[in-house]
Amino acid sequence: MANRTDPAAKSIRGTNPQNLVEKILRSKIYQNTYWKEQCFGLTAETLVDKAMELDHLGGTYGGNRKPTPFMCLVMKMLQIQPEKEIVIEFIKNEDYKYVRVLGAFYLRLTGTDVDVYRYLEPLYNDYRKLRRKLADGQFTLTHVDEVIDELLTKDYSCDIALPRVKRRWNLESLGSLEPRRSALEEDFEEEEEKEDNDQPADELEDRAYEKDYYRGRSPTRERERDRRRDSHRHRDRDYDRDYDRDYDRDRDRDRDRDRDRERDRDRYRLREEKDYGREREGRERDRRDRDRDRGRRRSRSRSRSRSKDRKDYDGGDYRKRHARSSASPRRHGDGHEDDEPKKKKEKKEKKEKKDDGTDHPDPEIAEANKLRAALGLKPLKV
Amino acid sequence: MIEVVLNDRLGKKVRVKCNDDDTIGDLKKLVAAQTGTRADKIRIQKWYTIYKDHITLKDCEIHDGMGLELYYN
Numbered sequence: 001m002a003n004r005t006d007p008a009a010k011s012i013r014g015t016n017p018q019n020l021v022e023k024i025l026r027s028k029i030y031q032n033t034y035w036k037e038q039c040f041g042l043t044a045e046t047l048v049d050k051a052m053e054l055d056h057l058g059g060t061y062g063g064n065r066k067p068t069p070f071m072c073l074v075m076k077m078l079q080i081q082p083e084k085e086i087v088i089e090f091i092k093n094e095d096y097k098y099v100r101v102l103g104a105f106y107l108r109l110t111g112t113d114v115d116v117y118r119y120l121e122p123l124y125n126d127y128r129k130l131r132r133k134l135a136d137g138q139f140t141l142t143h144v145d146e147v148i149d150e151l152l153t154k155d156y157s158c159d160i161a162l163p164r165v166k167r168r169w170n171l172e173s174l175g176s177l178e179p180r181r182s183a184l185e186e187d188f189e190e191e192e193e194k195e196d197n198d199q200p201a202d203e204l205e206d207r208a209y210e211k212d213y214y215r216g217r218s219p220t221r222e223r224e225r226d227r228r229r230d231s232h233r234h235r236d237r238d239y240d241r242d243y244d245r246d247y248d249r250d251r252d253r254d255r256d257r258d259r260d261r262e263r264d265r266d267r268y269r270l271r272e273e274k275d276y277g278r279e280r281e282g283r284e285r286d287r288r289d290r291d292r293d294r295g296r297r298r299s300r301s302r303s304r305s306r307s308k309d310r311k312d313y314d315g316g317d318y319r320k321r322h323a324r325s326s327a328s329p330r331r332h333g334d335g336h337e338d339d340e341p342k343k344k345k346e347k348k349e350k351k352e353k354k355d356d357g358t359d360h361p362d363p364e365i366a367e368a369n370k371l372r373a374a375l376g377l378k379p380l381k382v
Numbered sequence: 383m384i385e386v387v388l389n390d391r392l393g394k395k396v397r398v399k400c401n402d403d404d405t406i407g408d409l410k411k412l413v414a415a416q417t418g419t420r421a422d423k424i425r426i427q428k429w430y431t432i433y434k435d436h437i438t439l440k441d442c443e444i445h446d447g448m449g450l451e452l453y454y455n
Binding site for chain 1: 399404408411415420422423425432435454455
């Protein structure tokens with residue numbers, strides 16, 4: 001009686017809405033005291049009061065997996081099935097963040113794909129802190145936008161398997177949704193404009209096609225990486241502009257090119273570690289070759305002066321960050337480059353020897369070790 | 383390396399090879415890989431003792447060939 005779904009409720013995804021929560025967890029919730037005492041006979045209005053009293057979110061915790069009040073309220077919402085307007089009110093309210101998250105969670109479970117994206121994405125702008133109860137009973141800090149991200153990208157949250165929603169780009173290509181506009185987009189553009197003015201063209205251009213190319217990565221992360229990499233180079237040399245400018249003026253165009261290639265190779269090696277695949281390398285090389293005449297730089301670099309002017313632009317500074325410019329670091333660089341192929345070989349050899357035991361003669365043990373390595377465990381001690 | 387047997391008495395019987403210094407949590411991951419349930423849904427018990435995730439098998443006194451009960455959360 002108390003646990004039956006409202007007879008007027010619609011079925012969700014072909015089944016009783018309460019079945020969205022799986023059997024074991026459902027029984028745990030029904031046996032929970034919070035459910036029995038507080039959630040008895042709740043309606044949509046009284047549910048709001050209970051939701052306002054929430055002070056943490058989470059799934060189940062403890063050795064016997066006790067559900068949190070958040071879970072019980074989600075279950076109650078599934079049972080009484082409030083209307084969409086009410087749920088949207090929950091989400092839109094600004095005052096009570098746990099009510100917001102409760103509404104978002106319910107919508108994620110029961111709403112259509114388009115609704116899910118449409119109503120949950122604005123919540124990405126909410127940076128408030130939330131308290132989350134982990135499985136061992138301890139609390140941890142999280143934020144509203146982190147929780148929303150988890151709801152939209154993962155398929156499991158708070159011990160409930162979230163129903164599948166279509167990918168965003170699917171919906172965009174169908175035309176049901178517009179392409180995502182981040183609220184931070186203007187901030188990114190501003191920052192990029194600023195960097196345009198501060199730093200020389202080449203580095204930017206490289207970054208530009210890095211950015212175009214590795215679309216998944218965020219621009220700030222790439223920029224930071226480049227900055228980190230280049231700042232280390234900057235610090236190594238004695239910063240003597242005049243020396244560098246004179247030195248550089250003697251250099252050949254070809255040397256420029258070689259330097260570019262070497263530096264790009266270095267970058268490739270970093271990429272390899274991150275497992276970017278060989279085709280990308282090949283394509284990058286083609287791209288780089290194509291772009292080398294610097295006639296066709298895209299995006300922000302169109303206004304940049306070309307190579308000849310660049311030497312005067314900010315001589316030492318530019319050289320410093322662009323590539324190895326003076327002699328001694330260059331020698332280091334050479335040594336470094338020589339080590340590269342050796343290192344690659346060593347790495348491959350090491351992989352052949354396999355310190356994670358996956359080449360054990362016994363096939364069963366090798367198999368087990370492969371699984372363990374995939375899970376991040378040490379190999380078996382035979 | 384020890385091998386433990388986990389049985390849930392409903393048809394799932396799993397033999398898992400592991401080290402004795404693996405934790406129960408690691409054992410759950412290995413079982414999850416073999417059975418297909420999620421690791422955090424698994425509960426490993428021996429009679430009424432529920433084993434906690436951060437204790438090693440050696441400290442739980444789980445030896446080679448021992449049978450454990452597999453339950454779900």
